[in-house]
Amino acid sequence: MSPRPADPDARIRLLHAAARVLAEEGAGALTTRRLAAEAGTSTTAVYTRFGGMDEVRDAVRQEGFSRLAASLDAVGRTDDPVRDLVAAGVTYLRFGLGEPDLYRAMFLDPPRGPDAGVVGHGAFGRLVAAVRRCVEAGRFTDPGTDGTAGWAVQLWTMRHGLVSLATVGLMPMEQVMLHAQDMSVRLFVGYGDDRAAAEASVARGMAAMPPDSAPRSAS
DSSP, X not given: OOOOOOOTTHHHHHHHHHHHHXXXXXXXXXXXXXXXXXXXXXXXXXXHHTSSHXXXXXXXXXXXXXXXXXXXXXXXOOSOHHHHHHHHHHHHHHHHHHSHHHHHHHHHSOOOSTTGGGGGHHHHHHHHHHHHHXXXXXXXXXXHHHHHHHHHHHHHHHHHHHHHHHHTTSSOHHHHHHHHHHHHXXXXXXXXXXXXHHHHHHHHHHTSSOTTOSOOOOO
16 A cells, blocks of 8 residues: 655645634644644644644744745835835735734744744844935935834834734724825934935835735745
8 A cells, every 4th residue: 555645735734724823812722633623634744744833833933934035025126225115014014914814923922942033033134224225325314223223123113013903903904005105204204314205205115016916825
């Protein structure tokens, strides 16, 4: 009797199921038996692909930030750094709104181990570099290295807050982009940009990607 072929989609189903349980019920509800049942596979498949629940949770977090990085990599670069900063923000927002369970699991499930938090550092580094590019182009006033990182924190907080409010039903989805556009202009003017230039760049950035561009799944 030949061995049963491996299910190539099992890993993705397990990650989707784990993200859903983590987002809706928390880590306490995520057990091997529950995960296998949610994904329509066996407990053996969980152990074979991940080893245990801690590894599953780490894999969910890694999967989320990997997908986010891939989405940000697809954002085109132009000669307008402020437009590009906004376009990356729109990509972030659409990612979070398009993958609400995965997004919530990425941020609500605490990382474990001394190096666990490093997985998200790449995304923050991209944002710091994008802000620095606006400074180097003369659009934003130079606040120094610490100030640039501080502005990146403000921008990430804005985007994360909008996604979080929308995904738990406290803000209508259709208002997310409207608030993102208005808040971006206000922040950029505060960073030293000319208001007319900021409004023009933000408008271009908001229109940079089609409405259906949010990633919904991964291979």
